[in-house]
Amino acid sequence: MKLKKLAVTVILGGVCLLGAGCAEQSQGGKTTLGQAVQNGNDIMIPHNDRLNLSTDKKWIEQEGHQSDLIRLQWTAERAKPAIVWVDEAGKNKTAIISHDKANNPEQHDHKHISFETTMSPTGQYANQLFTRLEIPFDTDISEIRTHSSNFNVMSGVLRVAGEKGSNRDIELSVSGKENETTPRWVMRADSSQESGDNTGSNLQFIRYDDHGKVVDSPLSIQRTNGNIGIGTNDPDTKLDINGDKLRIREKYTPASSSSACSQGQMAWDDDHVYVCVAENNWKRTELSSW
Known part of the structure; x- marks a missing residue:
């Protein structure tokens, strides 16, 4: 196919970048990129030349967003303007895409920018671009x-950070339709006030029911003293169990009262x-039926 030279000259900041006649132009000691060509619907900058864009304008909506040097616009509701990287054979490998609606009208509106890479060349969807990261728009919390x-x-x-007096959560959930999620477990630095002496922002593990409602906090750790609570959020000893049974599953019989042990160990x-x-000093009490 014969490549057609562009008849339009593109000048940015007084420097000729593209178009007929650029090869003869220069300004301020800068050499031009030479002539761009048109190949079908593609505008092609000469190989190994670069398009260098810069600005000193702020992002001001009333003045037409002067700092957006590249603007991609969709003009149909399911259009998907994209920046795409291709390999030496011209096959898509990665892309950044922003769009409103999904290709399939039966799907929910996407309304996001997505970062996409190809699937495995030996997998079920060989070499197909697939969304790896998506960030929704038109929402207060994305x-x-x-x-x-x-x-x-x-x-x-x-890092999960937040203001003092706020919960900072890592949530484990199940996914449902249209990207809805329902929590099952949360690991939380809670909203208890930090009043000095390492108090507040205690660690909790929270469990949820099948409908995503909080059941309880079965495990907590106090930041001020490291006390661990099972079934309580206010443990007052190193291990505080809010329950009526403590189970040690395996039986153990020391060979003698001087068998190896560390102070505080228990067995039955x-x-x-x-x-x-x-250390190495066991005592015992006899068990009896009643």
Whole structure:
């Protein structure tokens, strides 16, 4: 196919970038990019040349968004303007796409910007672009989602931050229709006030029922002293159990009262309960039926 030279000259900041006659133009010691060509619907900048855009304008809506040097617009409700990267054979590999409605009218409106990469060349959807990250628009709180993606933090920090007196949650949920989710578990730094001496912002594990309603907080840890509560959010000892039973599943019989042990260890067998009262010093009490 014969490539057609463009008849339009593009000038930015007084410097000729594209179009007929650019090869002869220069300004301020800058050389021009040369002539762009048109190949069908494509405008092609000469190979290895760059299009360099810059601005000193603020983003001001009343003045026409002067800082948006590249503007992609959809002019039909299911159009999908995109920036796409292709390999040496011209096949799509990655893309950034923003659009309103899904291709399939039966699907919910997408209303997001998405980052897409191809699926495995040996998988069920070989080489198809697939959404890995999507960020919705037209919403006060944007529910950012990933798909078929693992998120790794390498030599860094995964952080959930918030104001003092607010809950900071990591939620484990089940997904439903139209990207709805229902919580099952939450790990939370709670909203208890920080009043000094390491108080407040205690750690809780919260469980939810099948309908996403809070059931209780079966495990909590106080930040001020490290006390652990099971069934209570206000433990006053290192281990505080709000229940009427404590179970040690396996029986154990020390060979003698001087068998190896650490102070505070407990054990039982069919006849006795054993307590290690000092290093390598067991004592026991006899069990009886009633």
